[in-house]
Amino acid sequence: MNPFLTRRASRAIHVGSIAVGGDAPVSVQSMTCTPTADVGATAAQINALAEAGCDIVRVAVPDIEAAKAIAAIKKQVTLPLIADIHFDYRLAIAAVKAGADGLRINPGNIGGDKKVRQVAACANDHAVPIRIGVNAGSLEKDLVRCHGATAEAMVESALRQIQRLESLGFDRIKVSLKASDVGRTVAAYRLLAERSDVPLHLGVTEAGGLFGGIVKSALGIGMLLAEGIGDTIRVSLTRDPVEEVRVGHEILKALGIRRRGPEFISCPTCGRCQIAVQQIAAQVEEALWKRPLPITVAVMGCAVNGPGEAKEADVGIAGGQGKGILFKKGRVVKTVEEKDLVRELLAAVEELAAEKQAPGTPERIRKIATRSTRGTRKNVASTHRQRRGKEIRSNNGSSG
Ligand code: SF4
Numbered sequence: 001m002n003p004f005l006t007r008r009a010s011r012a013i014h015v016g017s018i019a020v021g022g023d024a025p026v027s028v029q030s031m032t033c034t035p036t037a038d039v040g041a042t043a044a045q046i047n048a049l050a051e052a053g054c055d056i057v058r059v060a061v062p063d064i065e066a067a068k069a070i071a072a073i074k075k076q077v078t079l080p081l082i083a084d085i086h087f088d089y090r091l092a093i094a095a096v097k098a099g100a101d102g103l104r105i106n107p108g109n110i111g112g113d114k115k116v117r118q119v120a121a122c123a124n125d126h127a128v129p130i131r132i133g134v135n136a137g138s139l140e141k142d143l144v145r146c147h148g149a150t151a152e153a154m155v156e157s158a159l160r161q162i163q164r165l166e167s168l169g170f171d172r173i174k175v176s177l178k179a180s181d182v183g184r185t186v187a188a189y190r191l192l193a194e195r196s197d198v199p200l201h202l203g204v205t206e207a208g209g210l211f212g213g214i215v216k217s218a219l220g221i222g223m224l225l226a227e228g229i230g231d232t233i234r235v236s237l238t239r240d241p242v243e244e245v246r247v248g249h250e251i252l253k254a255l256g257i258r259r260r261g262p263e264f265i266s267c268p269t270c271g272r273c274q275i276a277v278q279q280i281a282a283q284v285e286e287a288l289w290k291r292p293l294p295i296t297v298a299v300m301g302c303a304v305n306g307p308g309e310a311k312e313a314d315v316g317i318a319g320g321q322g323k324g325i326l327f328k329k330g331r332v333v334k335t336v337e338e339k340d341l342v343r344e345l346l347a348a349v350e351e352l353a354a355e356k357q358a359p360g361t362p363e364r365i366r367k368i369a370t371r372s373t374r375g376t377r378k379n380v381a382s383t384h385r386q387r388r389g390k391e392i393r394s395n396n397g398s399s400g
Contacts (some may be wrong), residue, residue: 004255010199013129016080016101018055020129021173021199021231025258027055028248029201029234030241031084036066036073037063043076045241050079052245052290053260058082058104067094068302075343082131086227089115090164093122104131104176106138113164121171129172131201132161134188136179151187154179158192173198174231178205182220191223199231200224213237214247224250246289262288265310273301275319283342293373295354297345307332315348317341355356361397 012022012040013104020027028376030049030124034041038058046057046074061067061083070081072240083095087109096103103123110116125129136149147153154177157250175198185204193200198244204220217235224230235244267273281299288297298316300306303325306318311330315385324341326333326348 033056071096176201202230
């Protein structure tokens with residue numbers, strides 16, 4: 001049993017068609033970096049994110065043009081949209097009226113009770129959730145005076161806002177507690193997870209460029225997910241947001257929490273290597289990573305250890321002198337010239353996909369891959385319950 005499948009009990013909400021919390025699979029989010037008022041560019045980026053496996057997209061709403069653009073964007077995309085609002089509660093109301101499927105507001109800057117009441121009433125009328133997005137860099141002044149910009153202050157801020165919304169009869173709430181360092185982020189989520197059942201949106205904010213950002217996100221998000229904390233995730237990278245989605249799915253895949261797309265195995269190479277493993281592996285991964293195929297693909301440098309080391313792979317290649325062998329489930333199928341290895345491997349993947357999902361249409365593959373992720377919250381390890389000493393959900397199922 002995978003111990004990482006034990007999930008903290010959280011209340012279920014919906015962002016458009018996507019369930020968050022409860023028994024739902026951990027969803028992957030990203031945020032567009034186009035001007036939201038540029039409908040064509042924003043819709044194109046959202047659709048690229050959808051192709052990469054994004055479940056929910058957030059768009060910045062800095063002005064009324066951006067809020068109104070949501071209506072036109074929604075006509076060109078299928079993913080649920082969350083409007084990201086700072087400072088002006090009227091933009092939140094305009095975004096919901098334009099069709100936003102959720103709101104993200106910052107409690108430190110959205111305004112007083114009267115304004116929050118109007119936003120909550122509008123969100124209630126349209127049945128959309130609100131994410132309370134606490135950020136260590138913009139906490140309420142009184143909390144910073146009392147606690148400093150600490151995990152405790154972040155949690156106090158979140159609890160204050162949860163109570164504020166709940167006192168208005170609004171409970172479609174999720175919360176994020178983001179800091180730019182892993183330690184504070186993890187500490188804050190752990191504290192809030194003990195004190196509330198709201199679904200948690202995980203992320204390490206302003207995590208940085210590709211390498212630093214991936215490491216910080218994998219550590220911060222990964223540590224929390226491994227403890228059963230987290231209902232939806234967003235990896236923050238100073239890159240194309242499509243890369244954020246890719247990394248998000250890799251984190252879930254590495255923990256065995258949710259699988260989308262092939263799993264890649266490739267050897268680090270050594271003195272026995274007789275083919276261009278780095279280039280071949282990169283080409284294979286680039287060709288396949290967006291495909292929702294539930295298979296494992298291996299690229300190994302030599303035939304001495306390759307098939308054996310990768311025997312769990314569904315399909316793979318292992319290098320020889322100017323050639324390579326194609327293998328399935330650790331068994332050799334045929335020998336192939338090095339120049340043809342990528343093509344032959346990809347053809348074998350397609351064959352396997354067709355065998356697994358006959359008749360093998362992309363839509364059918366998508367449905368099967370999606371189905372394989374359901375129930376990711378349905379295994380519960382009693383050891384975790386003992387370790388965490390708190391209420392957890394207990395179901396049956398597998399990660400697929
Ligand atoms: Fe070296 Fe072969 Fe192992 Fe690759 S598969 S690391 S080339 S022994």
